[in-house]
Amino acid sequence: MRVAPRPVGDIAQELGGDVVGSAQALVDHIAGIENAGAGALTFLSNRRYVPHLATTQATAVLVHPGIEPVPNGPTLIRVTDPYAAFARVLAWMYPRHRPSAGVHPRAVVADDAVVDGVFVDALAVVGAGAIIGAGSWIEPGVVVGAGARIGVDAHLMANAVVAPGCTLGDRVVLNPGAVVGGDGFGFAPTATGHEKIPQRGSATLADDVEVGSNSCIDRSALPGTTTTVGPGSKLDNLVQVGHGATLGRGVRMVAYSGVAGSSTLGDHVTLAAKAAVLGHRTIGDGVAVGAASVVHDAQPDGARVTGIPAINHRTWLRAATAFSELPNVLRALRDLRRRVKALEEARDHE
Amino acid sequence: MRVAPRPVGDIAQELGGDVVGSAQALVDHIAGIENAGAGALTFLSNRRYVPHLATTQATAVLVHPGIEPVPNGPTLIRVTDPYAAFARVLAWMYPRHRPSAGVHPRAVVADDAVVDGVFVDALAVVGAGAIIGAGSWIEPGVVVGAGARIGVDAHLMANAVVAPGCTLGDRVVLNPGAVVGGDGFGFAPTATGHEKIPQRGSATLADDVEVGSNSCIDRSALPGTTTTVGPGSKLDNLVQVGHGATLGRGVRMVAYSGVAGSSTLGDHVTLAAKAAVLGHRTIGDGVAVGAASVVHDAQPDGARVTGIPAINHRTWLRAATAFSELPNVLRALRDLRRRVKALEEARDHE
């Protein structure tokens, strides 16, 4: 997808980067380094891919400051963080067109809802008393419940749901089908069945949170309390955050990862795909949980854990590698037992 | 969130509980025991938290009959089941306002659908011949398919789907995005590809079933048959029930747990988070499956299993604890083999 050509020098200037090679070279699209052709701008973040510099047909490459040009190779733009710079260029060259503010005649917006400067698309619903900040974009089929509050420049994609009374900060992104504020899973076992604990709290997503498609963030149980996702946290698709959980800043939850009720994740925690944290646990800052793990215990800051239940990651890695040897272990044990018994008998017969 | 103050004695009377302390003390909100302040009613269900009685600032606490008051402590309300009592008080003090019956002018209800006494909100769709019982509440974006039947006092939250011909009992709750009656996953492998087995059965949720956000209950394959979720069963978010599965009464499925096609869960089965039961299995009454387990085999009543594949829970617990020792096991085996060989050589040289 070609766009209007721009000189490499202009792009470097916007990024605060240094050009090595032709600043006049023109780029008109973005591509991956392996299949980039003439006119392409690409990036090189992982030093492992440096050899690609000699073979790529790209016109220009965003690189770390230490990278040297190759003869007849592409123009380099040296920047501190090539990957982040690439993200920025991608956003400039291929802006996602935000529609102008206005309410589609086929949307349903409550009389007392505030949607000034918001684009509300067809068949979206904004409930009574809801307040949405300017620059926000509400796609078709989205339901914003009564009394919900949404910040500026938010983007709620098709069929996403913000249940009544929930709060989203500025620039929050909900992908299609994401649900904020469904009831938490709370039932008191009684002789006659599971009695529902009314879920009367709310759910709050801080600024710059992104939630993937069909992910679920439950409201908390007690009135006056809230499930909380901290600023800049990013949740992938099909993620689950239980009622009353508290996530810090910059948390990353990969697809299918989940946090059960009343647990706390510190800042910059990463849950890999399918990782789960059981309820009422406290997970420290910077903890990284490996794929498909189940965290049974509280974790100190910086812990790196994997497994079911999750243990130290390096320990798990060694144990997981040894796992396939288990049948051999059983065989070796039987053999040793036989031989030790023979030795014992020889000793006893002396 | 404060509400109109009520004397503790009144609340105790409604719950059939006994007051120890001031029956005239007024409570005007509900809180957790650790952060409860003046005016708060809270509860103490787990005896582990009894010490909190001495420190809580709550005005009144729901407790088990055997709990004794502390000097200058809160008023106690002794009830058989403090947690269930708490649930009831929460529901009284913070009722979820059910809107009055009526069809929003922007809803789409088929001419021959029956929605007497039902509240159908904006942009909900009720298909031809569907019948919904009085007192039910259909939120925006919900789609009720043709010929579906829904009992009284049901609550279908935003963007939930009841596919054509499916049945929901009284007081069923669907959280946002839940899907009842999608096609089951049935394909016959042929030389030219996967040939779809038409899914022509239905899905039936008995009375008092609750389904979490974005969970899926498939319709069964054969016409005249139905996937069934028994009375009072509670399904958390992102739960999956395959086509033709049969769940008993009071089953609990925690987030991401799934039952594959044609399997049967007895009454009061619990699947912890991410637990899976493979297809065509029979799981007895009261079985409990641990987190992230995969149940390969049929299970007798009362079994408690965990693991991949699931084995007896205690056995699994011991094995999982030993797992991290595996690298040491390999090392110890190598060491023993060396020493036994040396002993054997010494013996043979004698």
Added chain:
Amino acid sequence: MRVAPRPVGDIAQELGGDVVGSAQALVDHIAGIENAGAGALTFLSNRRYVPHLATTQATAVLVHPGIEPVPNGPTLIRVTDPYAAFARVLAWMYPRHRPSAGVHPRAVVADDAVVDGVFVDALAVVGAGAIIGAGSWIEPGVVVGAGARIGVDAHLMANAVVAPGCTLGDRVVLNPGAVVGGDGFGFAPTATGHEKIPQRGSATLADDVEVGSNSCIDRSALPGTTTTVGPGSKLDNLVQVGHGATLGRGVRMVAYSGVAGSSTLGDHVTLAAKAAVLGHRTIGDGVAVGAASVVHDAQPDGARVTGIPAINHRTWLRAATAFSELPNVLRALRDLRRRVKALEEARDHE
């Protein structure tokens, strides 16, 4: 559910099968072999169930060519593939009624969208410039984004989403709540937080793809690229396909299975329930991944792997069986160490 009776001979003729028994016998419904009664047509695909032929009350049974009739048993229809034949009969006898083409007055279709010969139901949205092929069926609450392209005879069930610019082939089926083209999960870590990599590619589903309820297929990141699901691939409920992934023909992904970004699955790959393939991996043709596995490594054609991380399936099976012996292994090792030490002491004292 009875339909108009048809002679067995007619059905056999349509299937190209041979009748053994009465070709005049009438069948008026379909049932499973165990609970089939008079008038029922059923099938026998797994030879394990051959004994049912002697006890079933069915009028006719679809069987493999080699199956012999039993005295006073049902009429047999011998066909090459009884299960596929059953699928076809089911579709004839119980057709899913496709509504006639037309746009519901309460649908919202952009002026420049092409929906000739398409049925667009109430409260569905078709965005600007979208093109949908004749015979397609768009259920209530579906959102088809601007510029999306959908082939002929597709079926998008309630509240499914096709995001802007995505492409669906002919006969594609999206179950309720499925999302095609949500943003991929791409963020560059920077000092100030996770910077979003704009997701400017698209997602493409080839002909005959089926996607289960609430499943998610992300769009790819780079403009001009696309996430791809190959012809005839079938995805169950709550499945996840990451940005830039490429799936071959006839891939089967069972519930909760996921493929992370930029990975490639060959033709006829099967991921069992809850299986995951990490990002940037290449999985060969015909690979089968067991339930709840995590595939860390590239896999050659035909590999059969299971486990976390996934290893050879047979090796895993043996190791998983041995797993419960781990506590005994530790005990046996302690015992052997003690005995070997005693033997060594005896030797050293000689």
